Amino acid sequence: MTESNWHYEPFEPTGSAIGFRITRKLDEVQSPFQKIEIFESTDWGNLMLIDGAMMLTTDDNFFYHEMIAHPVLFTHRDPRRVVIIGGGDCGTLREVLKHKGVAKATQCDIDEQVTRMAEKYFPELCESNHDPRAELLFDDGLAYVKNLPENSVDVIIVDSTDPIGPAEGLFNAEFFADCGRALKDDGLLVQQSESPIKLLGLINQMRDEMRKAGFTTFQTLPFPQPCYPTGWWSVTMARKAGGFDFREADSAAKTFDTKYYTADIHRGAASLPPFVKAALKD
């Protein structure tokens, strides 16, 4: 029997913690941007931590990757050009490329080491990296978006770490304004938006920054995520104008497999619990 012990992650902003029973550390690298650690767990496959914060586990990353990719792609009328900022583990890219209509998906993560670690310890997430429609860049996402041609992108997915550290710049109006400029008029922005139970203030703050940048309508979708604090997480979609018309028939007829996402779950998530709805500023 392998010896095991518990790794706990206390999360100051929610006053709550998560943890996993681990058997050993498989790898560790200090990149120019952050410290990346890989652990083996007893029940959840491998774990990736960045600067001590749980990023993903083999067994539960599907919630997050499916919910950041499919709702936005089944809401946009016809998503062809997709940009992912962050997302270095490549799991979001894999979900995006399940949509046959997507002609090109660019993933721009500042830290190449995240992708190298994912290739080694989460190879299933990287299985679409050589799809001819995929472009992997290791560069500053802020600069990349700033330099995108105006009105050129259908969907921008911000798949980042928490709004402190390297990802801080991905949560403010200047970045969102650049996103708005790069997006076509009917384009959609989606961003991971933390826990919808104890971090609703943060979601409102993010919406305020998006509003300053010209986005006018928002939709926040909650979903379970055992490896993140509170076990409940969210993504927030934003549009420059107009609502969020879920292509429900297309979603129900999708030809690819998912573990969590379905048309029913999408519709259910879009109908917020009363306490969340009351707390969010429209």
Add this chain to the structure above:
Amino acid sequence: MTESNWHYEPFEPTGSAIGFRITRKLDEVQSPFQKIEIFESTDWGNLMLIDGAMMLTTDDNFFYHEMIAHPVLFTHRDPRRVVIIGGGDCGTLREVLKHKGVAKATQCDIDEQVTRMAEKYFPELCESNHDPRAELLFDDGLAYVKNLPENSVDVIIVDSTDPIGPAEGLFNAEFFADCGRALKDDGLLVQQSESPIKLLGLINQMRDEMRKAGFTTFQTLPFPQPCYPTGWWSVTMARKAGGFDFREADSAAKTFDTKYYTADIHRGAASLPPFVKAALKD
């Protein structure tokens, strides 16, 4: 500033842990059945632990109490007579009594100390204890159900701790057979059924025991629950025969407030994620 520290609860069956930042222990009692502790937390109000396991927090118990009460009551055709086994914190009773059609609701918890602690530290959960339709018994739930008149109850709610310790007998065929006998032919049984991500084997085991006792159809509903391991929990409904006809119009027209439960959330929860559906034996 009050000093704080972290209380962690490693949960062996899921290989994962939860935790809360606490300021102090408010109370502790060793009842004839179990140890009950009350902590004050920085972000979640008060916490109740039984034999070291987190039972509820002030700020997140509404998920559980609403989801164990309202889906079953909006599925039964006309619930008038309701029995709650366990549920000593009285939160389930409060939700049940929000349904005006309920004529009598009996809560039978073996441990009076749980209710005494709830009255003191979670008074909002006990606000319906003096409703004339409420009956509070402190007795053995197994014996209580065995002695109920045949075909006398519309809904039995099993609101218990984990299937080890005092609640062990609430997860086997003998108890479920007694429930079946006490329930009318169109009666419904609902039980908390642990985490739908890492404890699906346990849900199947519970369904098997229910099947041995004559129940034939099942519906499992997942919901977020930050204070339970994995942050995702479930209830399972069972019927002797027939399906689960959600009274969606009545639910949408409900005249009482909820924080989490809505008709849309009920419908969404009833549509299981593919990986849960695949794992559960119908």
